[in-house]
Amino acid sequence: DGGITQSPKYLFRKEGQNVTLSCEQNLNHDAMYWYRQDPGQGLRLIYYSQIVNDFQKGDIAEGYSVSREKKESFPLTVTSAQKNPTAFYLCASVWAGEKYGYTFGSGTRLTVV
Amino acid sequence: KNEVEQSPQNLTAQEGEFITINCSYSVGISALHWLQQHPGGGIVSLFMLSSGKKKHGRLIATINIQEKHSSLHITASHPRDSAVYICAGTIQGGSEKLVFGKGTKLTVNP
Numbered sequence: 001d002g003g004i005t006q007s008p009k010y011l012f013r014k015e016g017q018n019v020t021l022s023c024e025q026n027l028n029h030d031a032m033y034w035y036r037q038d039p040g041q042g043l044r045l046i047y048y049s050q051i052v053n054d055f056q057k058g059d060i061a062e063g064y065s066v067s068r069e070k071k072e073s074f075p076l077t078v079t080s081a082q083k084n085p086t087a088f089y090l091c092a093s094v095w096a097g098e099k100y101g102y103t104f105g106s107g108t109r110l111t112v113v
Numbered sequence: 114k115n116e117v118e119q120s121p122q123n124l125t126a127q128e129g130e131f132i133t134i135n136c137s138y139s140v141g142i143s144a145l146h147w148l149q150q151h152p153g154g155g156i157v158s159l160f161m162l163s164s165g166k167k168k169h170g171r172l173i174a175t176i177n178i179q180e181k182h183s184s185l186h187i188t189a190s191h192p193r194d195s196a197v198y199i200c201a202g203t204i205q206g207g208s209e210k211l212v213f214g215k216g217t218k219l220t221v222n223p
Contacts, residue, residue, distance in 0.1 A: 031209050037154075042115065042199070042213035050208065058210070088154055094209050101146065102211070106155035 002027045006091050006105035013085075013112050021076045021108045023091035029103070030095060032074035036060060037088040037107075046089075049074055078110065085112045116140045119200050119214035126221050132187040134217045136200030145183045146211065147174050148199040156199070159185075190221045 004025045013019045023032065031050045035043040045058030049068040063082025068074055074093075078085045091105040117138045126132055136145070147159040160167050160174040162183075167174050171190075176183040187194055200214040 033210070035211075035213075040215065042117065042215045043201075043211075044213075045210055048208065048210060056208070090154075090156060092156075092211075101158045101161040104148070104156035104158065106153065109154065 002103075004091055004093055004103055004105035006089075006108050008108060009106065011108055011110045013110070015112055016080045018080060019078050019085075019110065021078065021089055021091075021110070023074045023076065023105060025072050025074075025091075025093045025103070027093060027103060028071070029093035030071070031093060032068070033092045033094075034058075034064075034066065034074070034076045035090045035092065037090060043090060046076065085110060115214070116212045117200055117202055117214040119198075119217050121217060122215070123218045124220070126190050126219070128191055128221055128223050130190050130221075132190050132194075132219065132221075134185045134198050134200075134219070136183045136185070136214055138181050138183075138200075138202050138212075140202065140212060141205040142202035142212075143205050144203040145174075145176050146201040146203070147172075147183075147185045148201060150197040150199060150216065152196075159198075187219075192221045192223050195219055195221050 007022045033048040034046040037043045044060050047066040049055035065077045090107045092102050094102045120135045144163045148156050150156045171188045173186040197216040197218050199216045201211045204210045
């Protein structure tokens with residue numbers, strides 16, 4: 001079955017360490033997105049990519065980095081520069097032109113201690 | 114002011130009740146989405162609509178483009194409908210970016 005796989009589901013890291021969250025899709029979707037969710041807030045866009053080897057900053061990109069070397073993969077690195085990294089991170093993908101709606105991953109809950 | 118506002122924030126209902134969740138938006142969007150998030154966190158897309166009304170089982174979504182308002186209705190609610198329902202709009206302009214409401218937490222009691 002097609003879908004988005006995010007791993008791991010739970011991740012714990014010490015303050016000051018970089019950590020990479022995985023997002024893989026087998027839907028042949030063109031565009032991929034990373035969102036952050038904090039309690040009581042709507043999801044906010046971190047980075048997005050509409051084609052391979054190209055990506056754009058979202059509303060809260062500071063302290064994060066991404067790559068898009070393959071169409072099916074869009075990993076997110078949370079760097080030590082991110083001041084408040086503990087959050088729930090969601091990956092999503094969609095066809096260009098958005099004819100059929102988005103597909104979301106199951107999320108990664110990152111806790112930095 | 115958020116670009117997408119949902120009401121109510123929290124909603125408790127008895128099994129069988131008819132439920133309405135409202136969404137208003139203040140930005141130009143090309144489509145409106147209703148999403149469902151269960152306690153584990155994963156999100157499922159329920160509807161994507163740009164005009165009129167869509168129905169899937171006991172769920173109905175409507176949108177009024179002129180008033181920039183959408184509603185999600187659940188008929189004959191059931192405890193398994195308990196979840197957070199999120200309204201989101203695709204920003205016009207070709208990037209397919211979404212802007213989200215804060216969500217409505219629905220609890221349906223047996």
